Amino acid sequence: MDTRSHMEAAPDAANALAVRPEAGRSSGRSALPSADCAVRISGLTKTYRSNWTLKTTRGLEHLNLEVQRGEVFGYLGPNGAGKTTTLKILTGLLKPTSGHAWLLGEPIEHVRSRVRLGFLPEQPYFYDYLNGVEYLEFVAQLSGMPGQEATKAARRWLGRVGLGDREKLVLRKYSKGMLQRLGLAAALVHEPELVILDEPMSGLDPFGRRDVRDLILEQRERGVTVMFSSHILPDVEMLCDRVAILLRGRLERVATVGELVNGAGARVEFRCAGAPILELPSAWSARLTRTQRAEETLFTLGDASLQQEVLAWLVSQRVEVRAVTPQRNTLEELFMAAAESSAIHASRERRSA
Amino acid sequence: MNAVLIAQNTFREAIRDRVLAGMVVAGLVLLAIAQVARPLAMGEGVRLTVDLGLSSVTMLGLLVVMLVGTSLVAKEIERRTIFNLLSRPLPRPVYLIGKWAGLSGALWVVSAVLGFALWGVLALLGRGAYWAPIAQSVYLAGLELTVVTALAVMFSALSTPVLSSLYTLGFFLAGQWCDDLRTFALRAPDSLRHLLEFVANVLPNLSLFNMRTLAAVGETTTALHLSLASGYALLYCGCVLALGAAAFESRDFR
Numbered sequence: 001m002d003t004r005s006h007m008e009a010a011p012d013a014a015n016a017l018a019v020r021p022e023a024g025r026s027s028g029r030s031a032l033p034s035a036d037c038a039v040r041i042s043g044l045t046k047t048y049r050s051n052w053t054l055k056t057t058r059g060l061e062h063l064n065l066e067v068q069r070g071e072v073f074g075y076l077g078p079n080g081a082g083k084t085t086t087l088k089i090l091t092g093l094l095k096p097t098s099g100h101a102w103l104l105g106e107p108i109e110h111v112r113s114r115v116r117l118g119f120l121p122e123q124p125y126f127y128d129y130l131n132g133v134e135y136l137e138f139v140a141q142l143s144g145m146p147g148q149e150a151t152k153a154a155r156r157w158l159g160r161v162g163l164g165d166r167e168k169l170v171l172r173k174y175s176k177g178m179l180q181r182l183g184l185a186a187a188l189v190h191e192p193e194l195v196i197l198d199e200p201m202s203g204l205d206p207f208g209r210r211d212v213r214d215l216i217l218e219q220r221e222r223g224v225t226v227m228f229s230s231h232i233l234p235d236v237e238m239l240c241d242r243v244a245i246l247l248r249g250r251l252e253r254v255a256t257v258g259e260l261v262n263g264a265g266a267r268v269e270f271r272c273a274g275a276p277i278l279e280l281p282s283a284w285s286a287r288l289t290r291t292q293r294a295e296e297t298l299f300t301l302g303d304a305s306l307q308q309e310v311l312a313w314l315v316s317q318r319v320e321v322r323a324v325t326p327q328r329n330t331l332e333e334l335f336m337a338a339a340e341s342s343a344i345h346a347s348r349e350r351r352s353a
Numbered sequence: 354m355n356a357v358l359i360a361q362n363t364f365r366e367a368i369r370d371r372v373l374a375g376m377v378v379a380g381l382v383l384l385a386i387a388q389v390a391r392p393l394a395m396g397e398g399v400r401l402t403v404d405l406g407l408s409s410v411t412m413l414g415l416l417v418v419m420l421v422g423t424s425l426v427a428k429e430i431e432r433r434t435i436f437n438l439l440s441r442p443l444p445r446p447v448y449l450i451g452k453w454a455g456l457s458g459a460l461w462v463v464s465a466v467l468g469f470a471l472w473g474v475l476a477l478l479g480r481g482a483y484w485a486p487i488a489q490s491v492y493l494a495g496l497e498l499t500v501v502t503a504l505a506v507m508f509s510a511l512s513t514p515v516l517s518s519l520y521t522l523g524f525f526l527a528g529q530w531c532d533d534l535r536t537f538a539l540r541a542p543d544s545l546r547h548l549l550e551f552v553a554n555v556l557p558n559l560s561l562f563n564m565r566t567l568a569a570v571g572e573t574t575t576a577l578h579l580s581l582a583s584g585y586a587l588l589y590c591g592c593v594l595a596l597g598a599a600a601f602e603s604r605d606f607r
Contacts, residue, residue, distance in 0.1 A: 048605075048607075088606070088607075091436075091439075091440035092439055092440060093436055093439055093440060093605070093606040094605045094606065094607070095603060095605060111442045111443065111444050112442060114440060114441055114442045114443075115442045117440070117441075119436075119437075119440040119441075121433065121436040121437065121440070123433075124433075124436070124437065125432045125433045125434050125436075125437075126434060126437065127362070127366065127434055129365070129366055129369045129370070130362075130365075138358065138362055139437060139438075139441065141358050142355055142358055142438065142441045142442070142443055143441050143442065144442065183437075186437060
């Protein structure tokens, strides 16, 4: 039995996600958007103030971020981290308290920044007196598509999201999953260059999730930039070129999925026989742990760069090494560890204050 | 262009909503009741029919504004359907203008249908020549409802449906007595006079849109009155919508 708990894995993952402000913040020093940026955010801050108590709540704190054209960008964070706040500011639904942002080179204060934008809000709602084609026609025209072209695109996209056989069905009769699919079609019907999706997998069954993944990949192939928030980390891991992790309104990390899962936190496991009472060298005590199983001993090395040295040491101790297995951290482990680390940090800050 | 799209969609929503159809039916029922009650009017049956018919255009239209208009924007915010619109290249003032134009259009259609029904009844009573005063009255009622719709849309963009209803009703009632308020201001002490004049200027002068007394006796109003009323309605709607748009522009949709 593997006695190594999930909590033991956390420090490795936390190291991999250690706060590196420069990773997220350096990109915002120049105030102008560069040509290859689909999204550029500079010093974006949002505070909410209650009308009754006048108490202010921080939604987002000095966010700097860049999303390159053509990439699929995952925006992660626990509930209340500020993901939806960011996406709503970018799409003009919220006004930032301070800071600036640009979509495809256009400042978000101008409505023209939304001409080539497709947006799917979290848990989208629609006019329930319209049918699918009418709704898609309407939103395509709002995004500047001429009438006849909008009608053709509406029919095509309704079919593309699997609702082509329900053209005349009014939206009040749609199920939650069908509404989510329609929302995706509405975000894509005018063939935008940038798509922002807030929890696109939410409310979908496994088939629906697969369809959404396919749609996102298809958009990437077309050169469309996709930025999306999600709690479904395996999907993020599968789809994204880069991810940003947001915690308590602050950007904790921006990195490629590969950098995160194969980064400093990557582990190596050594399955050995005949090493139950072997004393571990003190130099590696923080990085090498031992777990005793029924028929073997499992050594876990938290730093893959020491793999050869540890292997040589085990052999020199006449230990029978049965297998050496590099272990990837899952995004979920890294994410959970970062959240825990941030919570501990915040608690310390509160105590010291 | 986008204002037209929003207006078309709002018009479609209003038409598909059963409230409008209900109002038309209610208006026709009132006309029928007027015919039943006509023998009791001691020779004033035509007057009763015209009065009741024209009043029903205004009152039923007001009811539509109260039921639909005062929640027109608030409902979109509450149901979050507005997220799908304002995240597109749609300026917020254009959205408000579209909502106002769409509902106003639907009210013009209801007013026209009820006005036509009223003229039909009068024609059956041998008063087909009343078409001109009826048309003028319905036109003025349409303008009045357009002004009240602008107020409802503005309040709906800034407040809850219940409060919007109260504010709109308050403005409608106060607007009926705007001329009286102005007359009262002339007799009031200086300090109070300025305040009353200001209030009278801010309130919509809805008595400008009322020619029911003339129409009831088959008389028409002047072209100048119709032009002034049209100009005033346009100007007032413009001011109200500009005010609403300015406040709506900075609103957050959480």
